[in-house]
Amino acid sequence: MPTLTIYDAVGAALTEEMRRDHNVIAFGEGIATKRHELVDEFGALRIRNTPLAEGIIAGTAVGAAAMGLRPVVDLLFAPFLCYAMDELVNSAGKLRYLSGGQFTFPLVTLAMTGAGWGVGAQHNHNVEAWFVHSPGLKVVMPSTPADTKALLKTAIRDDNPVLFFLDIGLLYQPGEVPAGEHLLPLGQAAIVREGRDVTLVSYGKTVHHCQQAAEQLASHGIAAEVIDLRSLKPLDEATILGSVKKTGRLVVVHEANRLCGVGAEIAALVAEHAFADLKAPIVRLGGPDAPAAASYPLEQASVPSAEAIADAARRLCST
The missing domain is CATH 3.40.50.970 (Thiamin diphosphate (ThDP)-binding fold, Pyr/PP domains)
Structure with a gap:
């Protein structure tokens, strides 16, 4: 390819x-x-x-x-x-x-x-x-x-x-990238890593941070499932709910402001339709409610890191 x-x-x-x-x-x-x-x-x-x-x-x-x-x-x-x-x-x-x-x-x-x-x-x-x-x-x-x-x-x-x-x-x-004609439907998320212990849901660059976190978690015996939403609307509710019903734990990650973000909608979705399957509270990781800094180190510090994602998942799996 x-x-x-x-x-x-x-x-x-x-x-x-x-x-x-x-x-x-x-x-x-x-x-x-x-x-x-x-x-x-x-x-x-x-x-x-x-x-x-x-x-x-x-x-x-x-x-x-x-x-x-x-x-x-x-x-x-x-x-x-x-x-x-x-x-x-x-x-x-x-x-x-x-x-x-x-x-x-x-x-x-x-x-x-x-x-x-x-x-x-x-x-x-x-x-x-x-x-x-x-x-x-x-x-x-x-x-x-x-x-x-x-x-x-x-x-x-x-x-x-x-x-x-x-x-x-x-x-x-x-x-x-596949050669030739290749399309994907809108509203179809991708399970980029399968796991049984905790679900990590994200989109954009933080998908890669979730994958890095999953590698870290694997060294601790925790198998994280990573979902790349790809499409935010329409939203692939079935894939999210299916994963959470399997793992019982959910961490939603995005770079955007955590307040009223896409992660809040996903947390509400899971709370409404998979509450009985949860083994621990839902965790949302997002950016701060502040304008982005022009300083590169400060800008990068506002994005949820692989380490922060792994720490949140470890805490969930310890409950």
Whole structure:
């Protein structure tokens, strides 16, 4: 299998989908500059740079989707989505419902998120839970190049708007990607490591921290099961519940602010549907309720580490 980074996987998915469907277009902040190979193949009408005006970019994409195109827009950093909330939440997320299903809105919005580059609070803010909470939107945040390519291809073909978050810390990490046509359905989590004693649920870069924690736990005789959500909405409830009913213990991990985060929803899900199977309280590990630091060491300190995850799991398994 070829080896790609997540950045390259995005380019490969765009290339394949633009070849497959002439209605797929891509525009946004610097996308034609960063991906000149797409301009060379598809021309300036189908891939183009835009002004730094996120609301206009998203609004244009909503209109294009309503008229039958399949736009992919790059808004660079996740906090910039603040400028496009009305277009994405009030228009893209609601107009299919408001039209009684007469219109579709096949729109993908790319945004980089998370710690890794020390870009400061106005460029580093994990906002995925905002959009999970918004009706009509789907939300994806993969952790590997293979999943990135497969899920982006699926998102482009979806008739609903999809927020596609790329973890900055993983953007240039290489990984094997299947050659040829390969898609994954939205809403299907991956069990990346099987175990019997405790379930670790995560997405984005903290999936890899969970895998490292599982290695540490194995040396103590604790078998941790690691679940990569991949898709936050739709959420693979069956895989989460099946794992917790097997292990009886749950640690939910994400880099985003712990308060009202995706982990809170997963904790509520398990408390409602698998409470009788729990052998210990649910633990949530997340970032602090504070803006991200521009200092690289401080930025990294806000992300749950493999050691912190392993410590939490050990405490659960000792009860």
